Amino acid sequence: MKKLLALALALILVLSAAVFGASAEDEPMVIEWLGGHDTDAIAEGDTVLAWLEEKFNVKLNVWFIERENYAELLATRIAGGEIPDVFWLDSSELFASYVAQGLCLELPLDTVEELMPESYAWLLEFDPDCFSLVSFNGKNYGLPRVNLDGKYSYAPFWRADWLEAAGYAEGEVPRTLDEFEDVFEFFAHGDPDGNGVDDTYAISNTGFQPIFGAFGALPDRWVVDDAGDLVYGAVYPGMKDALELLAKWYKDGLVDPEFVIGENQGGYWALSVPFENGTLGFSSSGAFYHLAPDFDGPKNEETGEGGNFQAGRTMRNFTNTYGYDKMIIGYNPIGPDGKSGGENWGLTTSEAVCFSYKLAEDEEKLAKILEIINTIGSDYDTWVRIWNWDLNDDAYTYDDLYGFMTATDYTRADETTHTNMFNTLQNPYFAMLANPSRYNWANSMDNFSGFGYANQLKITTASQPQYWSALEAYRQGTYVEFIRGERPISDWDNFVATWMSMGGEQITEEANEWYHSR
Amino acid sequence: MVTAVSRRKALWRSIKKHKLHLLMILPVLAQFIIFKYLPLYGILIAFKNYKLLEGINGSRWVGLENFRSLLISPDFGRVFGNTIVLALLNFVFGFPAPIILALMINELRGKTFKRITQTLSYLPHFISWVILAGIFMELLSPSRGPINAIIRAFGGETILFLGSPDWFRPTLVITNIWKGVGWGSIVYLAALGGINEELYDAARVDGCGRFNRIYHVTLPGILPVIIIMLILATGNLVSDNFDQVFNLQNDGVINNVGDVLGTYIYRRGIIQIEYHFSSATELFRNVISLILVLSTNKISKLVGEYGLW
Numbered sequence: 001m002k003k004l005l006a007l008a009l010a011l012i013l014v015l016s017a018a019v020f021g022a023s024a025e026d027e028p029m030v031i032e033w034l035g036g037h038d039t040d041a042i043a044e045g046d047t048v049l050a051w052l053e054e055k056f057n058v059k060l061n062v063w064f065i066e067r068e069n070y071a072e073l074l075a076t077r078i079a080g081g082e083i084p085d086v087f088w089l090d091s092s093e094l095f096a097s098y099v100a101q102g103l104c105l106e107l108p109l110d111t112v113e114e115l116m117p118e119s120y121a122w123l124l125e126f127d128p129d130c131f132s133l134v135s136f137n138g139k140n141y142g143l144p145r146v147n148l149d150g151k152y153s154y155a156p157f158w159r160a161d162w163l164e165a166a167g168y169a170e171g172e173v174p175r176t177l178d179e180f181e182d183v184f185e186f187f188a189h190g191d192p193d194g195n196g197v198d199d200t201y202a203i204s205n206t207g208f209q210p211i212f213g214a215f216g217a218l219p220d221r222w223v224v225d226d227a228g229d230l231v232y233g234a235v236y237p238g239m240k241d242a243l244e245l246l247a248k249w250y251k252d253g254l255v256d257p258e259f260v261i262g263e264n265q266g267g268y269w270a271l272s273v274p275f276e277n278g279t280l281g282f283s284s285s286g287a288f289y290h291l292a293p294d295f296d297g298p299k300n301e302e303t304g305e306g307g308n309f310q311a312g313r314t315m316r317n318f319t320n321t322y323g324y325d326k327m328i329i330g331y332n333p334i335g336p337d338g339k340s341g342g343e344n345w346g347l348t349t350s351e352a353v354c355f356s357y358k359l360a361e362d363e364e365k366l367a368k369i370l371e372i373i374n375t376i377g378s379d380y381d382t383w384v385r386i387w388n389w390d391l392n393d394d395a396y397t398y399d400d401l402y403g404f405m406t407a408t409d410y411t412r413a414d415e416t417t418h419t420n421m422f423n424t425l426q427n428p429y430f431a432m433l434a435n436p437s438r439y440n441w442a443n444s445m446d447n448f449s450g451f452g453y454a455n456q457l458k459i460t461t462a463s464q465p466q467y468w469s470a471l472e473a474y475r476q477g478t479y480v481e482f483i484r485g486e487r488p489i490s491d492w493d494n495f496v497a498t499w500m501s502m503g504g505e506q507i508t509e510e511a512n513e514w515y516h517s518r
Numbered sequence: 519m520v521t522a523v524s525r526r527k528a529l530w531r532s533i534k535k536h537k538l539h540l541l542m543i544l545p546v547l548a549q550f551i552i553f554k555y556l557p558l559y560g561i562l563i564a565f566k567n568y569k570l571l572e573g574i575n576g577s578r579w580v581g582l583e584n585f586r587s588l589l590i591s592p593d594f595g596r597v598f599g600n601t602i603v604l605a606l607l608n609f610v611f612g613f614p615a616p617i618i619l620a621l622m623i624n625e626l627r628g629k630t631f632k633r634i635t636q637t638l639s640y641l642p643h644f645i646s647w648v649i650l651a652g653i654f655m656e657l658l659s660p661s662r663g664p665i666n667a668i669i670r671a672f673g674g675e676t677i678l679f680l681g682s683p684d685w686f687r688p689t690l691v692i693t694n695i696w697k698g699v700g701w702g703s704i705v706y707l708a709a710l711g712g713i714n715e716e717l718y719d720a721a722r723v724d725g726c727g728r729f730n731r732i733y734h735v736t737l738p739g740i741l742p743v744i745i746i747m748l749i750l751a752t753g754n755l756v757s758d759n760f761d762q763v764f765n766l767q768n769d770g771v772i773n774n775v776g777d778v779l780g781t782y783i784y785r786r787g788i789i790q791i792e793y794h795f796s797s798a799t800e801l802f803r804n805v806i807s808l809i810l811v812l813s814t815n816k817i818s819k820l821v822g823e824y825g826l827w
């Protein structure tokens with residue numbers, strides 16, 4: 001009896017192993033996916049996800065991590081023993097920490113070229129430097145994220161009606177620093193809104209950037225100095241004069257004292273609360289596309305509906321309250337030495353897409369992931385499909401001027417799917433095709449085509465992770481002290497020396513070592 | 519031998535008698551063991567160079583390197599000093615606040631009114647600092663906030679409560695008291711309820727007025743509780759309210775009064791994944807806390823008052 005039982009059990013075991021073993025071969029490969037980031041978690045039954053899974057015969061477990069506290073939450077989950085096969089890192093600081101922790105797979109450029117040749121080619125064509133942002137100590141650890149918007153620089157914007165009250169003709173804006181100063185004086189003390197109350201300011205924290213730019217650098221990025229060396233903007237000599245000017249403006253009451261808290265006080269990052277509230281006359285909060293006006297596209301011939309292509313965030317919020325004629329896009333001021341410029345994101349962002357160290361043991365899976373990323377990144381039909389647009393589908397039409405539109409009411413095609421989760425490489429050529437109105441408009445505005453300060457240090461140096469957060473806190477705090485006059489401008493040399501001694505000198509050396517070795 | 523046996527018998531009898539009570543305390547004990555005592559072994563990473571991949575056991579021992587790294591860091595003096603100053607202010611102004619509130623609530627006459635006041639007073643305790651920070655930023659805003667509007671209406675100058683080094687600490691202390699005072703008063707109110715009514719009657723007969731009754735009857739009645747709370751509070755003299763400081767911090771104060779130990783190790787330990795560094799700092803802090811609590815307890819017993827144990 002016992003023998004019989006044992007035999008039966010053995011039989012069951014063998015059979016089940018055969019059954020499950022066989023089915024395992026057909027089972028799609030499971031990939032833990034964090035190959036991008038979006039504002040919401042992917043919903044159950046997402047059609048784009050289902051389409052991708054079927055196309056590549058994989059099972060994608062899509063991770064969602066809140067953007068706020070991203071670094072903290074991701075590290076906590078990894079410390080708990082899980083790690084995504086592919087993961088997006090939102091800053092070069094985070095990238096360096098992850099590489100130092102040994103979490104990122106080394107991904108030689110040869111492998112990238114071999115497994116994703118199309119994407120490798122256009123990445124290098126778009127920005128030959130792009131892979132330096134995902135390298136550490138000479139080795140490559142992931143894929144860069146390039147950025148079409150980096151072709152355009154920030155331009156500041158004004159209250160048009162206040163400028164007119166200051167005596168500017170319609171459509172005219174201040175161009176030189178002296179003109180800026182005169183207008184600022186009027187904005188702060190001349191009652192530009194005519195309400196009889198002294199309740200307006202000229203400039204706040206985002207508006208400082210164009211002013212710094214007129215003196216040859218921005219404090220939060222690396223620039224090349226006259227000797228041809230990399231120097232961090234915060235300690236660039238010209239910043240001393242810029243701070244002196246800002247301190248004077250602060251003393252004269254032109255600067256909104258709330259600048260230390262920031263113009264943006266929660267909510268979407270590019271919005272300026274005081275500008276929207278009508279207490280600030282000048283700002284440089286947000287990139288070109290936040291300032292885009294409404295585009296009036298084709299309307300449905302039968303119903304006469306649609307044709308509205310929504311304006312950028314800043315423009316939309318402001319004009320909803322005040323109307324289009326109350327805001328005008330300006331130019332970055334020209335400084336005493338003819339220098340000028342606003343922020344520029346650079347052609348490659350400081351974000352990185354890395355792969356789990358575990359994939360060293362699973363070349364098949366790595367190849368599959370790179371295949372998915374490459375196909376979405378370089379096959380236009382696939383790329384279009386992940387936006388849920390489908391040219392074979394009657395729901396959408398394509399227009400050379402306005403890109404993808406819904407066929408029925410000619411409004412811009414819905415972009416609210418979770419595409420950013422899968423749009424790992426953000427192919428800029430495709431973005432231009434899909435959204436021509438935005439870029440045609442940007443190209444037509446010379447405000448955005450001027451020089452912009454992009455970060456010239458494109459790697460994370462070896463000792464940056466150790467010192468950088470302390471250096472940044474020191475820089476931000478000290479700049480505020482200079483501007484508010486709590487620290488005299490004669491203390492500038494002392495500030496530079498302290499910044500250097502806190503690790504800044506070492507990082508500057510490493511930065512130049514990289515810069516001159518290229 | 520006989521005594522041992524009888525003692526064991528007594529113990530069994532006692533266990534048998536209280537078996538239901540023991541059963542009820544079991545989940546609490548389990549909770550303490552699982553969530554408080556077992557994770558203690560994680561303290562090990564304070565002495566290691568913790569790598570996520572290698573885990574707690576696999577990571578390399580580095581001895582006291584993490585503590586050295588904390589103490590020699592150029593920021594340490596500033597953030598530790600800020601932490602202590604802030605904690606002292608919170609202690610000096612924040613410790614008596616709930617006692618005063620409890621005494622005030624105790625003197626209220628209408629029972630319903632008393633209950634409502636008490637409930638309202640501890641509501642803020644349940645709101646997180648993330649939300650409160652948003653509320654306070656609006657309330658205290660120089661341009662939009664009602665507080666500054668009132669100050670201006672009385673002819674005062676606009677005050678930048680959160681962005682100026684002079685006002686940041688007072689603002690932290692006051693908002694902290696506002697949030698915690700009601701919750702803190704509960705324990706004192708409970709103690710007040712335990713005072714014998716006859717003592718008040720006797721005091722009244724002896725001609726004590728209201729303030730004299732508080733001084734001679736109420737305060738001595740809750741003194742043991744005050745002493746115990748005081749001893750516990752000294753343990754907080756090296757801690758900071760991370761949630762509060764982190765959410766109200768801004769560029770105007772980050773370089774001076776607004777950076778404390780908690781926000782510093784958040785930047786370094788959590789964001790840069792140096793968990794060993796955070797652990798070392800917290801351990802360092804807890805050891806100081808423990809020393810403070812033990813010595814206060816000792817002093818309290820020496821001067822003849824009550825102690826924790």
